[in-house]
Amino acid sequence: MSRIVVDPITRIEGHLRIEAQVDGGKVRDAWSSTTMWRGIEEIIAGRDPRDAWFFAQRICGVCTTVHALASVRAVEDALGMEPPLNARLIRELIAAAQYVHDHVVHFYHLHALDWVDVTSALKGDPAKTSAVAMSLSNYPRSSATVFAGVKERLAAFVQRGRLGPFANAYWGHPAYQLSPEVNLLAVSHYLDALDFQRDFARVQAILGGKNPHPQTYVVGGTALPVDPKGEYALNDNGMEDIRQLLTKGLNFVQQAYIPDLVAIAKAYPEWTTIGGGLTNYMAFGDFTETPFKQGHPAAGGVLPGGLVRNRNLAAVQDVDPSKIAEYIKHSWFRYDGGEDKALRPFEGETHAHYTGPKPPFEYLDVNGKYTWLKAPRYDELAVEVGPLARMIVGYARGNTQIKASVDGALKELGAPVTALYSTLGRTLSRGLETEILAKHSLVLLDRLQANIRSGDLKTHDNRLWDPKTWPAHAQGVGFHEAPRGALSHWIVIEDQKVKNYQAVVPSTWNGSPRDAKGQRGAYEAALIGTPVAKPAQPLEILRTVHSFDPCMACAAHVLDADGNPVVEVKVQ
């Protein structure tokens, strides 16, 4: 038995540490620890609820739209505001663009180097690479000249002896299995995707003034006015600009992302049997045509919601938000009522309670508290959220688009549906839903453009903007099916101020530690059985962890905003 520590886990958002017990070339047990905490909900307490989205948005600069959206939905739910159709479409357009941007960046820049050996690309033959590329898709930059240029650039870079961000990696590791040509293709698309994501972010800049952190949300609607001919509003020109960007997005996903994903998946068939982890999957759902019922997750949207237990696709259930509760037995927090029971978000409390080792340290005490994440559970179940959960729930719901997409990909790979329950299944699901959302973004734009042209220029529900119109007490919850999974923000408003603010976040569901009953979180469960060929170079651990697209700044936060003092513990 040996204990492997990987810290920092790089190519993620935030600060994640994995400790793993390795024996006989496999992970026998694992502990997921988030090592940074800011206390943003506590900072939101006592402030104007209309400001909450701007603070909550800073939970994460990668998921730069999702917390803002969940936050305005929570306040609107609490106060009964009804954002007009234009505002809902603009928000969903931003959200759909976020899916495409976020997933492309994850695949190429955060995850690909787990499968792609950059040094092997130097041996790739440009002409053969071009042939491979053209056999995969009609992506325009597929000529031998393009690949020769990339190879030359890479060689010059290596020749100079300073490898910058590519230094010290696991190049040459036996777990890398792609041909030099596919490696060269992937490196070329890594560079193309850098340019693509930069340009595609302009969608959010047009709609929100800037990206990251677009600044267009206001409770009750949007700060972006609309007027087909207006110079200072979202006008026809702006919408055509967006249409071109979204079309480029769909093309890139269909011509580069999906074909590359399939090519990589075909070379790593064993990874459809590794990294399955938990057997329960949850999605809130989103992107409905009509406004969804306040206080409940969206039903019947492009992304359906539901709960699948024990991988039983025949019995998908509706999600009941009242069954969400959080444990802190192994988290650096304490509850007034003791550590063994879970608290529901509206009644949640959190007092920071660091009992970890004094830095610098080598190991965490994994039998005690070992992370800044709580352990959210649904009906006492540890569940996985995110792209895989969405595809499984959608598949179980019989959603035609998701079913066709999943079945098509499985056929292409010659794999059964059980192949989804794996590291590669997670990565594949993310790609498949990117195409679904890239298509849907154009549908949303069509609806927005048609509605504006019909003369509806309303973008905000002004009735309740003035806090004097609010009741003395109100509470609400905002749901969003974010790229990394089921997200909910819970707010209690008293005397026009935030009394309590809580965010229950996808990466908290997935990256959670054990709960009071000892049930592992999704990362921890998925790592068990993951092979480790060379313990000093745990490439395989990165593959499984990255397949979740961890976002730890999102995941770690205090859930109590009740003005309770943060308790500091002196570490001996």
Added chain:
Amino acid sequence: MSVDRLATAQATVDSPEADTLAARLFASGIDRRRFLKYCAIVTGVLALPPTFAPRVASALEKSKPPTMVWLEFQDCAGDSESLLRARNPSVADLILDTVSLDYHETIMAAAGHQAEAARDAAVARGGHIVVVEGSIPLGAGGGYCTIGGQSAEQILRNAAKGAAAIINVGTCSAYGGIPAASPNPTKAVAVGDIITDVPIVNLPGCPVNVDNLTATVVHFLTFGGMPALDDKGRPLFAYGQRIHDNCPRRGHFDAGQFVVNWGDEGHRNGYCLYRMGCKGPSTFHNCPTLRWNGATSWPIGAGHGCVGCSEPAFWDDLTPIYDRLPHVAAAGLDATAEKLGLFVVGATAVGFGAHGIGKIVQNKLSERGEHGGDDSGEHGGEPQPVGAAPDGAPTSPPADGNNSPGRTS
């Protein structure tokens, strides 16, 4: 190329003389015309007259790519995402050719011990630029932010040793930012509260506008030092002018035409957002002229007021977001936004306003013997040569700590 060969290549860090930024850019397929265009754009961001573009190009052709160590502490990675939006040069050119980005957790291939080894090797060579994203928590004995078992403070202190300069990207590392907002649960502080013996440049904003970061790096490469700063440690080229003064809606303010409700006729016609809480009158940033994402737009351009995100402690001092400035800027003052803006500006505007920014840079050139004029004494801040000169010879950073502004609000 075998792995062994790679290891050997990494070991021979000293690159040949030909390894200049321009050589790298040309080698990567950028032609000279594109290079000059990019120099012209950056010259513009630096608020230099267009005639300076050839000087920028000439300096860049001679400079060696600096080593950059990018540290993330209490951050949201928004500034890292902003880095990925770079276009002049493009992000690919930037991280492969313009700088040697030896440590950046969000981007780098290596993980765990191997990642830390890359960081430590870059720091050991010295003369590097440290970029910091996120605040540093001092509470819980450092337990609120650890990486590889070390506290944020320990990592920062180690990385700053021998550094040519520190660039704080975003408001969190510059001034504490949102983690330091009341009640500051983790005792978060700014970089300048910890490091006092390395020159610090603050590039606040939530997030940093990457064009200001690349311009700062180019300034470093061109003039061998960091740009002239205001009293909050911000480069004057980017933070020397008030948003309110460059706002395209200023005419509506002067005419008393205000947005009253979101989506009303005034809103659709670009009226002033002051009554909706805009903090442009008390905020210094080049948002209106530079804009974001390739000059696509900026917050006021998309209909939302400025929140003042480049000002220290704006999370407390300039909120509630939708309250008009008099409620937050100065208790008891019943003044117009114009007067309030001047009140908040204080000495900063007076200090540089009369001379303009071009003069400040000309001073730097005259120092290096590239400019005949003697402009000494025409501006407040002394030029501060730091780090590697354009010829690659490292110089010791000044130890006076004058340019290590902490929180100033």
